[in-house]
Amino acid sequence: MRTILLLPLATMMGIISSCNSNQKSATGADTSSTNPLFTKSTLPFEAPPFDKIKDSDFKPALEEGMKQHLTEIEKIANNTDTPTFDNTLVAMEKSGELLTRASRVLNVLTGANTDSTLQKLQEEEAPKLAAHQDAIYLNSKLFARVKAIYDSRATLKLDPESFRLVEYYFQQFEKAGANLSDDDKAKLKKLNGEEATLSAQFNNKLLAAAKAGALTISDTTALAGLSQGEKDALAQNAKANKLDGKWQISIQNTTQQPLLQSLSNRDTRQKLFNASWNRAERSDSNDTRSTIVKIAQIRAQKAKLLGFPNYAAWNLQDQMAKTPEAVDKFFAQLVPASVARAKKEGADIQALIDKQKGSFKLQPYDWNFYSEQVRKQKFNLDENEIKPYFELNNVLQNGVFYAANLLYGLTFKERHDIPVYQKDVRVFDVIDKDGSQIGLFYCDYFKRDNKNGGAWMDNMVGQSKLLGTKPVIFNVCNFTKPADGQPALISFDDVTTMFHEFGHGLHGLFASQQYPSLSGTNVARDFVEFPSQFNEHWASYPQVFSHYAVHYKTGKPMPQELVDKIKKAATFNQGYSLTEIIAAAALDMQWHELSADAPLQDADKFEMAALTKTGLNLPEVPSRYRSSYFLHIWANGYAAGYYAYLWTEMLDDDAYSWFTENGGLTRANGQRFRDMILSRGNTIEYGKMFKDFRGHAPNIKPMEEKRGLLGQ
Numbered sequence: 001m002r003t004i005l006l007l008p009l010a011t012m013m014g015i016i017s018s019c020n021s022n023q024k025s026a027t028g029a030d031t032s033s034t035n036p037l038f039t040k041s042t043l044p045f046e047a048p049p050f051d052k053i054k055d056s057d058f059k060p061a062l063e064e065g066m067k068q069h070l071t072e073i074e075k076i077a078n079n080t081d082t083p084t085f086d087n088t089l090v091a092m093e094k095s096g097e098l099l100t101r102a103s104r105v106l107n108v109l110t111g112a113n114t115d116s117t118l119q120k121l122q123e124e125e126a127p128k129l130a131a132h133q134d135a136i137y138l139n140s141k142l143f144a145r146v147k148a149i150y151d152s153r154a155t156l157k158l159d160p161e162s163f164r165l166v167e168y169y170f171q172q173f174e175k176a177g178a179n180l181s182d183d184d185k186a187k188l189k190k191l192n193g194e195e196a197t198l199s200a201q202f203n204n205k206l207l208a209a210a211k212a213g214a215l216t217i218s219d220t221t222a223l224a225g226l227s228q229g230e231k232d233a234l235a236q237n238a239k240a241n242k243l244d245g246k247w248q249i250s251i252q253n254t255t256q257q258p259l260l261q262s263l264s265n266r267d268t269r270q271k272l273f274n275a276s277w278n279r280a281e282r283s284d285s286n287d288t289r290s291t292i293v294k295i296a297q298i299r300a301q302k303a304k305l306l307g308f309p310n311y312a313a314w315n316l317q318d319q320m321a322k323t324p325e326a327v328d329k330f331f332a333q334l335v336p337a338s339v340a341r342a343k344k345e346g347a348d349i350q351a352l353i354d355k356q357k358g359s360f361k362l363q364p365y366d367w368n369f370y371s372e373q374v375r376k377q378k379f380n381l382d383e384n385e386i387k388p389y390f391e392l393n394n395v396l397q398n399g400v401f402y403a404a405n406l407l408y409g410l411t412f413k414e415r416h417d418i419p420v421y422q423k424d425v426r427v428f429d430v431i432d433k434d435g436s437q438i439g440l441f442y443c444d445y446f447k448r449d450n451k452n453g454g455a456w457m458d459n460m461v462g463q464s465k466l467l468g469t470k471p472v473i474f475n476v477c478n479f480t481k482p483a484d485g486q487p488a489l490i491s492f493d494d495v496t497t498m499f500h501e502f503g504h505g506l507h508g509l510f511a512s513q514q515y516p517s518l519s520g521t522n523v524a525r526d527f528v529e530f531p532s533q534f535n536e537h538w539a540s541y542p543q544v545f546s547h548y549a550v551h552y553k554t555g556k557p558m559p560q561e562l563v564d565k566i567k568k569a570a571t572f573n574q575g576y577s578l579t580e581i582i583a584a585a586a587l588d589m590q591w592h593e594l595s596a597d598a599p600l601q602d603a604d605k606f607e608m609a610a611l612t613k614t615g616l617n618l619p620e621v622p623s624r625y626r627s628s629y630f631l632h633i634w635a636n637g638y639a640a641g642y643y644a645y646l647w648t649e650m651l652d653d654d655a656y657s658w659f660t661e662n663g664g665l666t667r668a669n670g671q672r673f674r675d676m677i678l679s680r681g682n683t684i685e686y687g688k689m690f691k692d693f694r695g696h697a698p699n700i701k702p703m704e705e706k707r708g709l710l711g712q
Contacts (some may be wrong), residue, residue, distance in 0.1 A: 003018050013539065029256050037102045043418060045440050045472050046461050047427075048105045051419035053126040055117040058106050062531040063126055065099030066132045068279035071134055072096065076145070083145035085156060093466060093515050103129075104460055108385055111452050112444055113422045114207070122171075123200040134189045137176035146173055161683045165515050172317055176308055188305055190445050195298045201289045203452075203635040206279075209286035210251045211280035211449045212630075215272050216245040225264035225369075227384060232483035241449075251276050252478060253453025255630060258491070261368040261383060273365035280628040281604075288628045289603040294633055296591050297600055304596035312592040312611035312640035318400075319524045320647070320686040324593060327643045333645070333700055334582055335615060337709040341575025342621050347375055364622045371573050379569040383491060385562065389494050389641070391552040392479065392488035398494065400502045401549030403538040407670030408506070409433025412441065422448070424481070426568045430509055439463075439509050442474035444480035445488075445498075453478055453631065457504035457532070463511035463519045471520065473508045487552045492566065496539050503535025518682040525641035527646035530655070531678055538654045541665055570706030576621055578707055583616040583623035585643040588633045590614075592640035603627050651690060653702035658694055681695060 036059060044051055056500065073094040078582035081086055104478040109505075110118050136142065150170040152449060153163060177188045216238065217223060223231055249259060257276050263269045280288040283398070299311040310316035312324040321327050349370045350362045362370070374383055404410040412428040420427060420442065428441045444451075444462070461472035465625060477497055482488045490498075504521060507528070511520030521528055538544050549558040590610040594601070607627045611617035632638035655677075659669055676693040684692075691697055704710050 020124060035061055035483075037105065038064070038098060039103070039642075045470050047440055047472050048108070048421075048548065049087035049417055049419060050421045051103075054103060055121070057116065058102060058121055059125070060119070061098060063128070065102050066128065069096040070132070070135055073139065073142065077139050077142035077188075079145075083094060083148045085149060085162060085166065088149060090144075090466070093165075093464075093517060094171070099132075100462075104458075104462075106413055107458060108460060108474065109421060110203075111179055112454065113448070113451050114452075119204045119207070121198065121229055123204065125194040126196040126200035127245075128436045130192040130548070131189060133151065133176070134185075134192055135175055137183045138180070138189065140178075142174050143178040144481045146178075147168055156349070158331060161514055161518065164683050165518060168517060175306075175314070175318060181304070184305055188302060191298050191302050191305070195302070195389055198291050198295045198298070199635045202288055202295065203631070205286045205288050205291065206631060206635075207450075207452060208630055209280040209282075209288070210253070210453060211251070212286060213251045213275045214241075214449075215249040215251075215268075215275045217249070223247060223263070223266050224268075224269045225262045226264075228258065228675070229481075229482060229489070230259070230262070230487050232486065233480050236481075244251070249275075250447060250449065251628070252280055252447070253332045254624055255626060256364070256624075258370055258480075260365055260707055261372050263369065265474060266366070269365040269369060270363070273363075277364075277622070277626065288378045288634075292591075292627060292630075292634050293601045293606075296594055297596075297598070298593045299592060299639065300596045300598065310593045310595055312464065312589055315592070315640040319641070319644075320526045321643070322685075322704065324589060324640070327589060327647075330643070330647060330650075330700075331582060331586060331614070334704075334709070335579065337704070338575055338578040338582060338707075339615060339618065339665060341709060342579040342618060343575070345371065345374075345575045345621050346618075361697075362620050364620050367576065367620060370574070375569055375572050379565050379572065380564075381565040381569050386492060386558075386566070387489040388551050388553070389549045389562075390490050390492075392493065392498075393553070394496050395490065395498060397538065397546050397548075398550075399544060400498050402547050403499070403535075403541070403544045403665075404502070404506065406543070407538070407667065408510075408666055409667065409670075409676055410438075410509075420561065421613075432657075432662045437470075439471040439473060441505060441509070442472070444474065445474075445477045445479050447478040451476070451478065455501050456636075457501050457508065457521070459508055459520065462516050463508070463513065464516040465512075465514045467516060471508045471511055471517075473505045476507055479631035489552065492539075496536050499536050499539040501530045501533035506535065507531040507678055510674055511681055512679045513681045513683060519679050523682045524644075524686060525638060526644040526647045529644050530651040530690075533645070534655055534673075537652070537659075538665065540567075543665060565588070571706075574707045574709070578709075579616065579618065579621050580624040581646060583611055583614075584625045584630070585646060586616055587623055587625075588612045588630065588638070588642040589640060591627065650700050650703045651700050653697050653706050655690070655694055 036049050037057050040046055042051050073092070076088055076091045076095070081087055106118070110122055138584045146169050150166055153166045158166065159502040177185060178186060217234070220231065234247035234249055237250060238244070238246040241248060244623040249257070252258065255276055260272060263272065280286060283484055303311040303314040304311070306314055315321055316327070318559045321330070346362055349367065352370055352374055353360065353366070354361060371510055372383060401410070403414045409432065411536070413431065414426060414428050418427045418440070422444065424446050425442055425444045429437055430439045430441050432438045455477040457473065457475050459471060460474060461469055463469060463471040479488065479494055481489055502534070545563070546557055549563070550556060587607060587610050590613070608617065613621065632642050638644070659665070662669060673693070677689065680689055687697065
């Protein structure tokens with residue numbers, strides 16, 4: 001599953017639109033000439049000058065940024081004038097320029113191109129950033145001003161977006177603990193600092209665990225089943241790690257690993273699966289279990305302090321789902337059919353193993369290998385037959401960008417004059433239908449050992465009419481980089497990932513808000529995946545698919561016979577796919593439904609009990625993420641929120657059904673979706689926004705139909 005890597009909450013207060021070139025720090029020191037982060041970038045759209053930024057620039061920029069931000073906040077809080085929308089909320093939206101700029105750039109690097117210096121900095125600054133956030137949201141004078149504006153909002157002559165901002169700030173302050181007593185605020189600050197430190201430690205441990213868990217192969221016969229191109233890429237990977245003459249398989253963030261589908265050597269499959277499954281449970285310095293159980297306990301304690309029975313109940317109050325009970329009800333609609341489907345799929349695989357006289361019981365590391373054979377039998381479809389039609393750059397230019405042109409009139413022009421943070425990163429101008437440039441798009445598609453697993457989107461610069469800024473967006477993925485001189489051939493799952501992350505990108509690029517806090521993808525977790533998953537549909541839309549699915553050697557389109565096979569196989573293995581995701585989502589919810597009185601958990605026992613309780617403990621269908629390497633929930637902001645991927649799948653499939661009912665892919669339909677969803681940010685209540693577009697509340701039936709679950 002894909003993820004968005006978001007900014008630390010301490011930087012979500014907005015930025016100032018301009019900065020003097022001879023800026024003095026809060027302490028009076030001249031900072032203008034020594035650190036590029038201290039001044040607004042002069043590059044197009046204020047893109048970060050990565051060629052000038054050094055690791056040593058971040059600490060002074062962050063710490064001076066926090067000082068400046070607090071000075072601005074104190075000025076607002078201590079203002080003796082009557083609280084108004086402009087002198088309080090707009091002033092807050094304009095505060096924190098330096099901190100936001102430094103945090104955004106640091107966020108790019110720590111996620112996609114980190115090093116030991118930045119990792120150490122992350123751990124050192126995390127509790128300081130948490131304390132900084134507390135200094136804002138737990139400021140009694142500031143909250144009094146926010147509350148005064150909120151209480152009088154009905155009498156204020158505000159436009160709808162400004163009215164929404166009033167509600168947003170009041171809810172954020174209340175959620176952060178602004179109503180607590182001073183003693184309880186002190187307790188909360190301590191817990192927030194501890195959680196921030198542990199989350200940063202978890203992130204760094206996991207990155208190290210994944211790197212250390214890479215499987216090294218010494219004998220090429222162990223790689224039977226792989227193509228020569230795949231073997232060459234593994235050899236190149238080994239060479240990069242000073243393992244000449246060997247092959248190295250890097251561990252990706254999910255439980256199952258891509259090469260398990262092709263490896264015919266069962267011993268190698270088992271070793272690769274175990275390397276993934278146990279990556280963070282080796283009782284070494286990278287073991288994350290003691291860290292995650294402490295994080296879970298701290299979150300439960302925070303929730304109790306804030307007046308909630310558990311962390312999930314506290315966290316979901318501003319989400320579309322609202323309550324854990326709503327999420328559990330949603331799961332209840334999916335679990336029986338998905339588990340039944342997975343068991344049937346498992347029986348089909350076991351029958352094939354028995355037919356081949358395998359004399360063993362299906363194990364999780366066998367599933368993808370044999371399910372691929374079942375797929376070949378049922379649909380005569382071979383993944384290796386498909387990949388030559390999906391060359392990465394062609395998919396990007398003639399698929400992802402082409403669909404955006406058909407739907408929204410966008411065009412893209414690559415440029416090479418803007419510095420990037422790593423040589424594989426590419427930059428594009430994004431040009432609207434009227435010829436105006438709306439932003440920049442960066443893409444970083446290949447896996448590296450110093451890059452977090454998964455895929456995500458984020459802003460380097462956010463959009464805001466108030467601040468005069470336009471979006472600078474980046475997408476990050478973890479596709480295997482081919483050996484030198486060979487094409488980057490990807491799977492259809494990878495193609496879908498590209499469309500998905502670019503859907504997030506469109507949500508950011510089409511942002512059209514006055515206020516940075518409400519702009520673009522600054523929406524609830526269980527709404528933010530809606531635009532991205534919706535954009536996946538165009539990957540298989542005939543007009544788009546035929547435009548990019550061409551053979552990388554011959555340039556000929558994919559034969560219709562093969563296209564038809566892909567369509568027929570669309571619901572294949574969906575029981576497994578859905579069950580592994582629900583298992584992860586249910587695991588997340590149960591970690592965050594722990595009460596503050598619960599003892600420190602044993603991570604392995606808790607996980608087993610949690611999956612058993614929900615009927616999802618199928619040994620051959622492991623959770624998509626094990627607790628010990630569940631990056632989404634322990635470090636990436638999806639705590640009690642991983643369900644969002646499934647929730648928004650319901651939204652996106654229902655929204656796509658509107659398109660099928662109204663002429664499909666047309667410019668007019670795209671413009672309607674842009675106007676009513678992609679450009680709205682957090683300016684309208686989510687349920688209303690969806691209903692205004694679709695005409696009714698979300699319906700789960702299109703999702704069940706797409707997954708092939710109806711009639712199960």
